[in-house]
Amino acid sequence: MTNTQVTHVQIDNYGPWTVTPEPRREVDLQTLQSRLYADLSQLVGNRGGYVFFSRFDNMVAVTNGLTVDDHALIQESVGNRYPVTMSLSVATGTTPAEALGTATEQLQEAGSAQDKSRREILRGRAIEEEYRTGEDLQIAHFDVVNATGKYTDELNEFDTFIEIEQGYAELMRYMRQAYDSLSFFVGGDNIIAVCSAMDAEDYRDAVAHVSDAVDVELQVGVGRGAVAHEAGMAAKHALEECRATGEEVHVDWSTTDAEPPA
Numbered sequence: 001m002t003n004t005q006v007t008h009v010q011i012d013n014y015g016p017w018t019v020t021p022e023p024r025r026e027v028d029l030q031t032l033q034s035r036l037y038a039d040l041s042q043l044v045g046n047r048g049g050y051v052f053f054s055r056f057d058n059m060v061a062v063t064n065g066l067t068v069d070d071h072a073l074i075q076e077s078v079g080n081r082y083p084v085t086m087s088l089s090v091a092t093g094t095t096p097a098e099a100l101g102t103a104t105e106q107l108q109e110a111g112s113a114q115d116k117s118r119r120e121i122l123r124g125r126a127i128e129e130e131y132r133t134g135e136d137l138q139i140a141h142f143d144v145v146n147a148t149g150k151y152t153d154e155l156n157e158f159d160t161f162i163e164i165e166q167g168y169a170e171l172m173r174y175m176r177q178a179y180d181s182l183s184f185f186v187g188g189d190n191i192i193a194v195c196s197a198m199d200a201e202d203y204r205d206a207v208a209h210v211s212d213a214v215d216v217e218l219q220v221g222v223g224r225g226a227v228a229h230e231a232g233m234a235a236k237h238a239l240e241e242c243r244a245t246g247e248e249v250h251v252d253w254s255t256t257d258a259e260p261p262a
C-alpha cells in the first residue's frame, strides 16, 4: 500500500489579475509563473518534496514529510514576495489520485479560484510522524528510449516536441485511468509519476499501452521512499539500470525503513 500526501497549489484570483486593469504583458506573466515554480521547487524540495508545474497557475506537490506548519511558512514567504497569493490544500490517500481528489475538493469548498475574497486558504491534514513509513511513496521515472537518436538529432524541434508530448499525453491518461497514478512532464523526454502500489507487470502494461497507442517507446525506473526525493532518487537509479541492461522496466523495492508502523 502507498500513503501519498499531495498538496494542490492554486494562485488566488489569478485570471482576473492577469487582465486588471488591462491585460498584462505575457512575458511578465511567464516570468512570474516560472519564478514561482522555481521558488516552490526549492521551498518544498528543501524539505524532501517535489513540485510539478502542471498548469503553472495550478500546481501539484508531493509533500510527504511536510507538516501543515511547513506549508504555512511557504505560503507566507510567497505572499510576502509576489504580487499574487496562493492557496494550499493538503490531503492524503492510498492512491495519489484519491489524495489529489480530496485536496482539490477542499479547495473548491473554500470558494472559486476566481473569487476575490478567497485568499491564502490553507486546508487539510498531513500524515502524522508516527504513521510515516519508508515505503509510503512510489515514484516512477519514465523516459523515451533513445530520444536523442530517434527524434532530437533527426527531426526538427517542433516535430520532436509533438512525439514526446504524444507519449506524455497517452501515459498520463492511462496511468490516471488504470492505476490512479499521476504523471507529470518534467522536461526533455522525462515523465515522473507518483504512483499507487503498482507492480512490475503494471508498469510493463503501461509501457506497452503507450507503444501500441502512439508508437512511443518508454523505459521506466521505479523506487520507493518516505519522501519524494528518496523515492525519486531510487527511481532514477533504477532507470540507469534500464539504460545499462536494456530492460524496459526496473523496480527497486529496497527502502530505508520498510517496517510498518507499530
Ligand SMILES: Nc1nc2c(ncn2[C@@H]2O[C@H](COP(=O)(O)OP(=O)(O)OP(=O)(O)O)[C@@H](O)[C@H]2O)c(=O)[nH]1
Pocket: 143, 144, 145, 146, 147, 148, 149, 186, 187, 188, 189, 190, 236, 243
Ligand atoms: N528532468 C529531467 N530531465 C532529464 C533527466 N535525464 C535526462 N533528461 C533530459 O532528457 C534529455 C534526453 O536525455 P536521455 O533520456 O538521457 O537521452 P536518450 O537519447 O533518450 O537516451 P536513453 O535514455 O539512454 O535511451 C536530456 O537532454 C535532458 O533534457 C532527468 O533525470 N530529469
